[in-house]
Amino acid sequence: xxxxxxxxxxxxxxxxxxxxxxxxxxxxxxxxxxxxxxxxxxxxxxxxxxxxxxxxxxxxxxxxxxxxxxxxxxxxxxxxxxxxxxxxxxxxxxxxxxxxxxxxxxxxxxxxxxxxxxxxxxxxxxxxxxxxxxxxxxxxxxxxxxxxxxxxxxxxxxxxxxxxxxxxxxxxxxxxxxxxxxxxxxxxxxx
Numbered sequence: 001x002x003x004x005x006x007x008x009x010x011x012x013x014x015x016x017x018x019x020x021x022x023x024x025x026x027x028x029x030x031x032x033x034x035x036x037x038x039x040x041x042x043x044x045x046x047x048x049x050x051x052x053x054x055x056x057x058x059x060x061x062x063x064x065x066x067x068x069x070x071x072x073x074x075x076x077x078x079x080x081x082x083x084x085x086x087x088x089x090x091x092x093x094x095x096x097x098x099x100x101x102x103x104x105x106x107x108x109x110x111x112x113x114x115x116x117x118x119x120x121x122x123x124x125x126x127x128x129x130x131x132x133x134x135x136x137x138x139x140x141x142x143x144x145x146x147x148x149x150x151x152x153x154x155x156x157x158x159x160x161x162x163x164x165x166x167x168x169x170x171x172x173x174x175x176x177x178x179x180x181x182x183x184x185x186x187x188x189x190x191x
Contacts, residue, residue, distance in 0.1 A: 001050040004087040005080055005108075008037035009067060011059045011092075040091040040113070047119050052083040066101050067094060073105050080106050089116055096145040114141060129189065136185040143178045 010033045033056045041051050055076075059068055066073050067090065080088060087109045088102065094112040102110045111119070118138050125131045 001048055002087050003052045003083060003085045004044055004049040004089055005076065005083065005085045006037065006040050006044055006051050006054045006089045007076065007091065008033050008040060008054070008056045009059050009090060009092045010056055011062055036091060040089060040116075043116055043120060044089060047116075047123050049087065049089075052085055053079050055079075064095075065097065066105065067092065067098050073102065077106050080108050087111065089113075091116075099145065132185055132189050136182060136189065139178055139182050139185065143175065143182070 037054055037056055041054060044051050057068060057072055059072075063069060068076075076088070079085075085108055088106050089111050090102070091113050093114060094102070094110070099110050099112065118134065118141055121134045122138065125134045
């Protein structure tokens with residue numbers, strides 16, 4: 001089993017305290033941070049992860065680079081190392097930059113809520129169409145998560161003239177390959 005740390009961020013919204021419950025998308029029934037954390041643990045167990053630590057994290061103001069402040073990130077890194085966790089689940093939507101920065105700081109794979117749900121769908125898809133739909137959703141999700149961490153890797157020189165400019169970078173090649181796979185999956189789903 002993969003050892004996982006599960007974090008439930010509670011973000012202060014427009015002057016309300018960070019521990020204030022808020023409505024779900026289905027109506028006006030407030031859900032406590034504890035209930036949301038319990039649900040995240042259930043989702044992790046659904047794909048055979050072993051939650052070794054769970055925590056509700058109060059966030060006064062989300063940080064663009066990591067969502068949480070540097071002190072909380074450092075504390076989580078210690079928890080991840082202490083529990084020898086391979087995965088950190090953040091029960092919140094993360095930007096691609098936040099995910100990459102957290103993975104670097106925590107020395108573990110980081111999944112946000114969307115990534116976790118896609119993993120569950122991927123493991124449970126049984127029909128060919130279901131598998132294709134999950135693959136397509138996963139590729140769309142990945143495409144948005146390609147961040148400029150590989151752009152220093154030039155794969156070829158540009159043509160034309162005797163100098164030539166920079167060629168296709170690794171991230172451009174990855175984007176092109178993902179787009180080609182997305183187009184292929186969409187065609188398969190149409191047939």
